[in-house]
Amino acid sequence: DKRFAKAFAAHLLRFALARELTPADSLAIDRIVNRTEAENYRLKS
Structure with a gap:
């Protein structure tokens, strides 16, 4: 679901930047x- 992916990406970006997003x-x-949509939103480490 694209909405979940956007929320998850925002959460990770907020954590990585250590600030609130603008x-x-x-x-x-x-x-x-x-x-990531082309890869079914798969995570890689």
Whole structure:
């Protein structure tokens, strides 16, 4: 589900940046979700 992927990406980005997200961060979140969509939102470590 794309909504879950966006929320999850936002949570991880907020954690990685150690700050609250701003509207400007929404572009980065969209890019992350769009890149992972082709792989069914799989995580890699």
